[in-house]
Amino acid sequence: MLPEPREVVAEPAGPELPGWPYPPDQAAPRVTQVAVERPARPGAPVRVRTSDGLLAARLVSRDRVHAEVALVAGGAMLLGGDRVVVGIRVDAGCALTLTDVGGTVAYDGDGAACHWDTDIRLGAGAALTWAGLPFVVAAGADTHRATTARLGPGARLALRETVVLGRSGERGGHIVLRTDIADDAGPVLVEELTAAGEHPVPGVLGDHAVIDTVTTVHGGPATGSDHPSASGGAVTLRLERGGTLTRWLGPATHLSPLGPPALPVPDTAELSEEA
Amino acid sequence: MTSAHVLSVAMLLADARLPSGGHAHSASLEPALLGGMPVAAVPAWLVGRATTASLVEAGTAVVTARVLAMADDSGLAGVVGAWAARTPAPALRDAARLLGRGYLRLARALWPEMPAVRAVVAHAAAHGPLPRAVVLGAVAAATGLPPADTVRLTVYDDAQTAAAALLKLEPLDPVAPARWVLDACAAAEPHVPRVAACITPEEIPASGSPQTEGWAQAHALLSQRLFRA
Numbered sequence: 001m002l003p004e005p006r007e008v009v010a011e012p013a014g015p016e017l018p019g020w021p022y023p024p025d026q027a028a029p030r031v032t033q034v035a036v037e038r039p040a041r042p043g044a045p046v047r048v049r050t051s052d053g054l055l056a057a058r059l060v061s062r063d064r065v066h067a068e069v070a071l072v073a074g075g076a077m078l079l080g081g082d083r084v085v086v087g088i089r090v091d092a093g094c095a096l097t098l099t100d101v102g103g104t105v106a107y108d109g110d111g112a113a114c115h116w117d118t119d120i121r122l123g124a125g126a127a128l129t130w131a132g133l134p135f136v137v138a139a140g141a142d143t144h145r146a147t148t149a150r151l152g153p154g155a156r157l158a159l160r161e162t163v164v165l166g167r168s169g170e171r172g173g174h175i176v177l178r179t180d181i182a183d184d185a186g187p188v189l190v191e192e193l194t195a196a197g198e199h200p201v202p203g204v205l206g207d208h209a210v211i212d213t214v215t216t217v218h219g220g221p222a223t224g225s226d227h228p229s230a231s232g233g234a235v236t237l238r239l240e241r242g243g244t245l246t247r248w249l250g251p252a253t254h255l256s257p258l259g260p261p262a263l264p265v266p267d268t269a270e271l272s273e274e275a
Numbered sequence: 276m277t278s279a280h281v282l283s284v285a286m287l288l289a290d291a292r293l294p295s296g297g298h299a300h301s302a303s304l305e306p307a308l309l310g311g312m313p314v315a316a317v318p319a320w321l322v323g324r325a326t327t328a329s330l331v332e333a334g335t336a337v338v339t340a341r342v343l344a345m346a347d348d349s350g351l352a353g354v355v356g357a358w359a360a361r362t363p364a365p366a367l368r369d370a371a372r373l374l375g376r377g378y379l380r381l382a383r384a385l386w387p388e389m390p391a392v393r394a395v396v397a398h399a400a401a402h403g404p405l406p407r408a409v410v411l412g413a414v415a416a417a418t419g420l421p422p423a424d425t426v427r428l429t430v431y432d433d434a435q436t437a438a439a440a441l442l443k444l445e446p447l448d449p450v451a452p453a454r455w456v457l458d459a460c461a462a463a464e465p466h467v468p469r470v471a472a473c474i475t476p477e478e479i480p481a482s483g484s485p486q487t488e489g490w491a492q493a494h495a496l497l498s499q500r501l502f503r504a
Contacts, residue, residue: 187360190481201323202316235489240359
């Protein structure tokens with residue numbers, strides 16, 4: 001059950017938020033924005049600004065460092081021609097946990113493509129954990145998903161993205177899945193996967209319907225703790241610039257050994273010291 | 276002395292007899308077969324490769340050649356970074372750097388005075404082994420190999436390396452894989468202009484192949500294998 005949003009959080013995202021990736025004229029009405037900002041005064045909770053697009057953002061909880069926000073579908077989606085745009089901004093030293101309240105189905109667009117673009121900006125030492133729920137590409141859907149993340153120094157990111165080709169009994173439609181993660185030093189992970197349920201390609205996904213990925217970037221060089229390993233059929237790839245990509249390909253989501261990603265929530269004491 | 280024609284250079288680079296260490300690699304084929312891919316899937320796998328992993332390599336070579344042609348040695352680090360971000364599997368990065376070492380040895384012996392080759396030699400000495408695609412890009416810059424042909428060379432070499440490895444791993448009529456190689460090259464052809472037009476590291480294709488990446492990691496841990504990768 002989703003808690004009711006608290007009154008105090010209904011600070012709508014102004015169109016002129018500094019550093020916001022979208023120009024004001026694009027900000028309404030279909031852009032979902034979540035911004036976590038440092039508290040107005042020491043000891044106060046982080047400020048959370050949200051605006052609703054095709055997805056609505058609902059605050060679940062917050063403290064002096066961390067906020068949890070749930071993303072809820074505002075209606076039937078995704079239909080052909082739909083463009084979901086999600087902008088996430090977490091200021092320096094703050095942390096955000098995003099949860100999806102339901103999975104998403106991209107329906108047969110009858111020739112019209114649909115888009116889901118996510119833009120993530122993390123300040124220095126900021127953290128974002130996003131436990132995404134399955135994104136199902138129904139037969140006939142032509143979907144483009146792009147996740148772009150720009151990380152400040154020491155920022156940490158943990159994302160789970162589960163894509164399913166086809167509802168049950170379907171082979172599924174077409175998807176282009178792009179991930180672009182970079183920090184000030186350059187690209188960390190750039191990947192564009194193209195798959196179509198009707199045309200399985202050995203070496204890309206093969207016959208697998210599910211591609212389940214947890215990407216973790218923790219703002220530092222690769223360390224011995226990133227065990228490159230294979231467990232339960234999932235493979236962990238250690239990225240050159242640090243962080244890991246853990247991936248499982250399989251027939252059904254419930255068989256996946258992957259779980260929601262996790263980052264340690266920063267200690268609230270840290271922020272007090274800085275403030 | 277007249278220089279060899281650029282077509283002769285391309286043929287030399289695509290020749291399996293080239294002493295660059297390519298014979299120890301299967302272009303991800305052995306990992307795929309050990310990972311459970313049936314031999315019957317090899318033609319489709321080759322086509323998939325020619326339109327995914329090979330294009331990342333090809334774009335890397337093309338951009339390297341452009342960066343070096345502008346005498347921008349500092350741009351090399353950006354190309355290597357873009358390639359590494361597009362190559363998430365450590366086993367594949369390691370294999371590409373091993374091949375790069377062999378290519379570099381060859382390039383240094385054949386075109387020692389060319390600025391592009393000197394630039395990669397200096398970069399490798401300072402920062403460690405460069406991936407094959409970057410060294411190939413330096414050779415392209417040094418010899419005037421056009422970008423579109425650099426793409427075709429990369430795709431062909433990758434497919435032919437796998438095809439040659441297949442004949443060592445599976446008994447079959449050697450004529451069959453020759454057809455598959457040309458089919459893979461044909462599948463890549465519509466992508467050639469786009470990849471050949473890449474100028475900046477950001478433009479390098481990022482087409483991933485997760486199943487191949489997973490197989491590569493599993494293969495790297497095996498002790499009984501014929502090929503390195």
